[in-house]
Amino acid sequence: MRHTISVLVENKFGVLARISGLFSARGYNIDSLAVGATEDPKVSRMTIVVGGDESVLEQVTKQLNKLPEIIKVKDFLNVDYIERDLILVKIKASKNIRPEIMQMASIFRAKVVDVGQDTLTIEMTGDEDKIRAFIELIKPYNIQELARTGSIALERGGK
Amino acid sequence: MRHTISVLVENKFGVLARISGLFSARGYNIDSLAVGATEDPKVSRMTIVVGGDESVLEQVTKQLNKLPEIIKVKDFLNVDYIERDLILVKIKASKNIRPEIMQMASIFRAKVVDVGQDTLTIEMTGDEDKIRAFIELIKPYNIQELARTGSIALERGGK
Helix, strand or coil: CEEEEEEEEECCCCHHHHHHHHHHHCCCCEEEEEEEECCCCCEEEEEEEEECCHHHHHHHHHHHHHCCCEEEEEECCCCCEEEEEEEEEEEECCHHHHHHHHHHHHHCCCEEEEECCCEEEEEEEECHHHHHHHHHHHCCCEEEEEEECCCEEEECCCC | CEEEEEEEEECCCCHHHHHHHHHHHCCCCEEEEEEEECCCCCEEEEEEEEECCHHHHHHHHHHHHHCCCEEEEEECCCCCEEEEEEEEEEEECCHHHHHHHHHHHHHCCCEEEEECCCEEEEEEEECHHHHHHHHHHHCCCEEEEEEECCCEEEECCCC
């Protein structure tokens, strides 16, 4: 099962290594991980997407909560939340194929962020499903490079 | 100095822990880190933003290149590249303050992705400078939560 976990941590030396070590010691492979500063530069938020058994993941969460640098751990399992991932993809595209690719991009509300002699670079955001659908659609083209941030998530506001 | 490093790695158990351990052993604090799958599910790309002295960073790059799971390491220092970061921010916003926040969002081409009883959640992408400028602008409002992916980067296509 796919879990999205959000961890608020003190922005200290070595925290990332400790946390990722904790996951790998338990045999978890992390699907994606995004770490960035919050509005408070002393605090970072890690968003971890990991597949695995619920009971073992509960243990990892408990272990995380024991680390002194951890401020808060949240599993989005039973929460109504918004998830977003960002990709940049550079596609080989001669002039005659560009309109076709740009049309696909516009259907997905993706943005063309760079045009080279024979490349187009596209930026797109969305949840896991949307990103996957877009990657499937562009796979037949000549993908030169693809970078992806991994998911971040926030709980929805109360209705 | 701020460095953006892109590392293609085999998507194997424990690689993340090894790489982040390598940085922390050298005393580097990672500003941001984004790890996600590429178009090939066996390969992940890590984008690491780190500040520090150039010579020591060169050593870290050399060390990285020695790890068997590493396919390619690229420092964007002297490269013309595109960088993007994604944030989600939930702002406390009663009905009368919403138009003001939505106007700011539209100036930054940000999207409102959720509206709660008294919250607005906004998604925005951009480079480091744009993200910083947006966060400065919304700071006076009541930020409830903020999540950020950290940067990803691709080299621009040849002109």
